[in-house]
Amino acid sequence: MQLYNTLSAKERAALIEQAGKERLTISFYKYAHIANTSLFRNHLFIHWNELEVLGRIYIATEGINAQLSVPAENFDAFKTHLDSISFLKNVRLNIAIEQDNMSFLKLKVKVRHKIVADGLNDDAFDVTNKGVHVDAERFNELIEDPDTVLVDMRNHYESEIGHFKNAITPDVDTFRDSLDIIEKDLADHKEDKKLVMYCTGGIRCEKASAYYKHKGFQQVYQLEGGIIEYTRQVKDQNLENKFKGKNFVFDHRRGERISDDIIAQCHQCGEACDEHVNCANEACHLLFIQCESCAEKMNQCCSDACKEIHELPFEEQKALRKGKTVSNKIFKKGRSEVLKFKK
Template identity: 65%
Template sequence: MQLYNTLSAEERAQLIDESGKKRLTLSFYAYAKIDDPKQFRDNLFLAWNILDALGRIYVAQEGINAQMSIPEDNFEAFKNTLEVYDFMKEIRLNEAIDQDNHSFLKLTIKVRHKIVADGLNDDTFDVTNKGIHLKADEFNQILDDPNTIVVDFRNHYESEVGRFKGAITPDVETFRESLPIINEQLKDFKEDKNLVMYCTGGIRCEKASAYFKHQGFKNVFQLEGGIIQYAKQIKEENLESKFLGKNFVFDNRLGERITEDILSQCHQCGKPCDNHTNCFNDGCHLLFIQCANCKSAMENCCSIECLETMHLPLAEQVKLRLGKQVGNKVFRKGKSENLVFKNSGNLGYVSLAIASKTKNIQEKIKVKKVLLGKAEHYYSKAQVALFSIEKNQLKLGDTILIMGPTTGSKELVVTKMFVNGNEANEANSGDKTTFKVPFRIRLSDKLFKII
C-alpha cells in the first residue's frame, strides 16, 4: 500500500508535460474535530494518489489546510473524495486565477499539531465565535468607511508585493508574531472601530477574528475566501479592485497577479519588480525578489557568496553545509543584509511600474511539442548547455523549448550545435549535444522540440 511519493519532482514534471492535460490549482481549509489525524491522512493519500492529485496538505485534530493541483479531468472525482466527510460537504474551493500545470509536483500530506501555526491556546477562547464574513463588494464598501481599520494578516514578504489600499502591514515573518503586535497597536480602538482583516485564502483570519473578539474588539470582519476569492469575485462582478499588485501564493508560481501595478523593487538592483525567487544555492534557498536581469547575472543567487558556492564541486558544497541549518532557516525570509532594496512594514501604495502582459498558461499548454531529452550540465561562463537526446531528432534551425520548475518555459532557435564533441547539423537518440543558451538551466529541465 503506497502512502508516500515514489516519483521525484523532475519525473513528475515530465509526466505532466507529456500528458498535455490541463490541471487546476486550488486551495481549501476546514476547521473540524478529527479524532485520528494519521488515519485521516493515509485515507486522503490513497484516495488522491490514484487521481494524480498533487499538493501540500496539513492535517491536525483541528482540521485540514490544503493547497493542491488537480487534473481537470479528475476534478469531479476529487470533489467526491471530499464529500465522504461531513465537514467537507460543499466546502468552498478557492481556484487560482493563474493556472500553472507545475504549481505542485508532489503529493505531501503532513500531520501537524495545528493546521496553521498561530501560537494560540484554543482552550482560552471560543474559536467558533468568528468575525463577520464579507464578500468582495461588501469588503470594498467597508474599506471606504472612515471608521474602518484594515489589517493584513500575512507575512512581510507577502504584503510587499501586493496589498489593499490603506492596510496595516505588520513587519513580521510568521502569523503568530502579528497577533500580539496588532492587539497592542489597536488597543485604543476596540469599542468604536471596524477591525477588518484579510489573508491569502481566509484560514488565518478564521482564527484571528475569534481571537480579537475575545480580546474585546466589538466590530470584527474578515474577507471571505481571502484575496484568492476576492480576485475571482471582482472579475466575475466587474468590481473595482482595491487590492493592488500581486498575491503571493505558496506553490511553485510564488504569486498570481491581481492588478498590473508593481509595488515592490528588485532586492538587488532596485528596479521595479515583484517576482519572487529562491536562492539557487542549496545551502541558502533565501526567498527574495529578483528581476530578470539580476536573475541572469546572479544565476538565481541572492549574493556573490552564494554564487561562488554554487560553482564549487558538489562534494565541497555539501561539506560547507555540514552541521548547519539549511533552507529558509539559514536566513530570515527576505531579511538578509545582502538585499539592499528590501522593504517591509510601513509600505506605500504608489505603483512603481505597470507589469507587462504575459501569455496565459493555457495558451502555453496548447503549444505542440515532443520530448527530446534532459539537461546534463550548464557551463555558466560560456553560457553553453549540455543535453542528452533520449528520443526523436534535433536539427539546426529547430525551435526548442526548455522547461523546468525553476527555469519556467524558454523558447529559442538552435543555430549552432556540437554533437558528441563535433560540430554537427543534427542530433539523434543517444547523442550528447551542446549549444548556446543565454540563461541558466538546471538538471531538472527537459528539452522539447516545438512542432
C-alpha cells in the same frame, strides 16, 4: 498499499509534461474536530494519490489546510470524494486565478499540531465565535468607511508585493507576531472602529477574528475566501479591484498577478520588481525579490558569496553542505543583510 510519495519532483514534472493535461491549482481549509488524524491522513493520501492529486496538505485535530493541484479531468471525482467526507461536503474551494501545471510536484499529507502555526492557546477562547464574513462587494464598501481599520494578516514578504489600498501591513515574519502587534496598535479602538481583516485564502483570519473578539473588539469582519476569492468575485461581478500588485501563493508560482501595479522593488538593485526567487545556492535557498538583470548578473544568487559557491562543481558544493542543516524557514531569511534594498 502506498502511503507516501515515491517520485522525485523532477520525475513528476516529466510525467506531467508528457501527459500534456491541464491541471487546476486549488486551496481550501476547514476547522473541524478530527479524532484520528493519522487514519484520516492515510485515507486522503490513498484516494488522492489515485486521482493524481499533488500538493501540501496539513491535518490536525482542529481541521485541514490544503493547497493542491488536481488534473482537470479528475476534478469531479475529487469533489465527489470531498463531499463524501461529512465535514468537507460543499467546502469552499479557492481555484487559482493563474493556472500552472507545475504548481506542485509531490503529494505531501502531513499530520501537524495545528493547520496554521498561530502559537495560540485555543482553550483560552471560543474559536467558533468568529467575525462576520463579507463578500467582495461588501468588503469594498467597508474599506471605504472612515470608521474601518483594514489589516493585512499576512507576513512581510507577502504584503510587500501586493496588498489592498490603505491596509495596515505589519512588518512581521509570522502570523503569531502580527496578533499582538495589531491588538496593541488598535487598543484604543476596540469599540469605535470596524476591524476588517484579510489574508490569502481566509484561514488565518478565521482564527484571528475569534481571537480579537475574545480580546474585546466589538466589530470584527473578515474577507470571505481571502484575496483568491475576492479576485474571482471582482471579475465575475465587474467590481472595482482595490487590490494592488500580486498575491503571494505558497507553491512553485510564488505569486498571482492581480493588478498591473508593481509596488515592490528588486532587493539587489532597487528597480521596480515583484518576482520572488530562491537563491540558487542550495546551502542558502534564501527567498528574495530579484529582477531579470540581477538574476543574470548574480547567476540567480542572493550574494557574491553564494554566487561563488554556486559556480563550483556540484560535488564540491555537496561536500561544503555535508553535515550542515539548511533552515526550512526560508521566508524569514528574506531579512538577510546581503539584500541592500530589502523592505
